[in-house]
Amino acid sequence: MTRALMFLICLLPALAVAAPQVSVRSELLNGDKALVGGTVTLQVDVLVDTWFSSPPELPKLAIDGAVVTPPSGEAQHLTEKQQGQTLFGLRFNYQITPLNAQAYDIPALSVRVTPGQSQQPVTVSTTAQHFSAAQPAGAKAGESSLIAQQVELTQTIVKSHDPLRVGDSITRQVQTRAVGAQTMLIPAPPFAEIKGLTRYVQPPSVHPLEDGRGGVNGGAREDSVMYRVTEEGHFSVPAIEMPWWSAADGQAHSASVPAITFEAKGEASYQAPFSMAQDLRALRHSAQVNIARHWLVIVAVLVIGAALVYFGKTRARALWVDWLQRRERRKREWLNSxxxxxxxxxxxxxxxxxxxxxxxxxxxxxxxxxxxxxxxxxxxxxxxxxxxxxxxxxxxxxxxxxxxxxxxxxxxxxxxxxxxxxxxxxxxxxxxxxxxxxxxxxxxxxxxxxxx
Incomplete structure (x- = not known):
């Protein structure tokens, strides 16, 4: 009995320093409803029974034929109970956007974890995942499809003059807001060419949509085109229609903005506040330069510059030595203070x-x-x-x-x-x-x- 008691007492330090428990699990969200251009979420949960000494290190994920957005800097905190034991964890999300209608394999990910009370980091691996992406119903193969939860299309019209005349311009600004879509996958609206108008397409502006809690829940894009009137008449810029598919059920939808009609009469008159012809004549007369005088000025500038460099070098050296002496004197005064x-x-x-x-x-x-x-x-x-x-x-x-x-x-x-x-x-x-x-x-x- 005494020997058994002594044996149990010897085992107490080993039990006190038992290695912490570390586990990882992965889950593929919306994998059975994946559409080309949609978003599939790979959810990775890292759990420990103590705490995290440092943030878990997740590997970079690359999949052929898909765009992968890595997890953001902030993770969701978890607290779970498993078999009477409390576990604490962090949840990370990989956003995967398939670009082709095919099958995709997600390899196992090795996660490096440093739990509390551990002497060295622990490496755990997730399970491999698999999903297939299908082309949305009614979408053309090879063309990008907008998969989102909600799409809103608005436009703004800006005229340089009202009423419009020949030489004036009209600007059409189209704003696209897509909730649940990747910003980079929002297509550009079509801007038609109109006879009698010169089209100038402006560079687009894109930015993500924030959910108000520091996360991103979609994207926004703003496109602009300017039409310059080159002749008189009635003009009609056609409506813009953008098809999109619901990420929940794959149903086809459409967002649109109405057409624009306007009329241009007469020509825009512009009179400069000064005479450009007289300024050009005065500029031409003042531009007459004597070649010999020109070279004389260049030589004089070179001679003066060389003299300044030669005599200024000695003066600069003297100033440098004086500055060094004053610095040394201030240092001695400080040491004697x-x-x-x-x-x-x-x-x-x-x-x-x-x-x-x-x-x-x-x-x-x-x-x-x-x-x-x-x-x-x-x-x-x-x-x-x-x-x-x-x-x-x-x-x-x-x-x-x-x-x-x-x-x-x-x-x-x-x-x-x-x-x-x-x-x-x-x-x-x-x-x-x-x-x-x-x-x-x-x-x-x-x-x-x-x-x-």
Whole structure:
């Protein structure tokens, strides 16, 4: 009995570090109703019993004869219970658009997953899928078919002048909105050529339709054509009809916009606000240039440019050397400043083990004192006692359990320095005439006393 108990106790660590459970499943949506030009969704669910240390890595899917849109950056979160165990997962969707009426094979996909409490990534594979795409009823083989849930066709007419005249133009803008369709597969509407009108087809504008939650549920396309009137008469631009098929049941539908009729009379008159003939004559007279003078100007420009390069090179070198010297001088001033000593003090006291040479350097540069006793003074006895305790703990054989942090002492030292600087600036308004002042002599004597 004792041996069995000991054996179970030995197995407890192995049970505690058991490998996390990772599973993957795939499902083909609308695979039995696939149409050429429609969309088939390959749904991939990745499930773990812990959490994801990093997002799952899905492979790139390529299928001959079909356009595949990879999953977007955002996945749907899942929470399921299987056999009394709670699983957490992410759902990814591949959008597949078949272009030919044939059978398609989707190979197994290897997904790389890094679950929580796992020492290394885990690779799991989906099951292979198969579907067949059929041509929509009534669609011509070899032509692109618009498969969608809903299609809306609208148009806008813009005239350059009303009423139209010979030389004016009329623009027809057609907007196509297809819910549940791929944006790139929306066909362009036909723009007919009309006798007496010159047709100029503009580049289209396409963009996806958003569902309001950061996803895409279709596409939109805007086409535009401009007709320029070249002769008088009555004109009729025919209606535009776009066939499409429902993605749900494969039934054929049609969306259309009405025809456009208009009349053009007379010619567009235009008079420039200035005389172009006179401007051209003045430009022709001013363009007469003497060849000899032209070459003379070129030579003069080259000589002046060469002189500027020759003499400017020496000046530029002198400016560069002067800039380097000024930068070096500013660097030395910074290294000899109290601000640099204070920055060095904070770095040294935060290091392990702390150093004190930066602290004494800052005291000497900021006030001229050589020791902390003269710097703090008798009025700051509590601060001096805190420093002595901190020094004693720093160099003691046994350290205190909770020593005072150096940052609090540095802040109090900075306050003492600011008060000292305020009293000094208020007391002395002019520099002392004698550089070796009594203040300096006292500091010098204190320094010798501290050294001895």
């Amino acid at each position: 109290p601000e640099y000593a204070w920055q060095l003090t904070r770095q040294q006291l935060s290091a392990q083990p702390p150093r004190l040479d930066g602290l004494y350097l800052w005291v000497r540069r900021s006030t001229g004192r050589v020791d902390l006793q003269s710097f703090i003074g008798s009025r700051r006895l509590p601060l001096m006692q805190r420093l002595q305790r901190w020094f004693a703990n720093l160099y003691a054989a046994e350290k205190s359990a909770q020593p005072e942090p150096p940052a609090a002492l540095l802040d109090d030292l900075q306050k003492v320095h600011q008060q000292h600087a305020t009293r000094t600036s208020a007391r002395y308004h002019l520099k002392p005439l004698n550089p070796q002042s009594t203040y300096g002599a006292i500091d010098e004597s204190e320094r010798h006393a501290s050294v001895s």
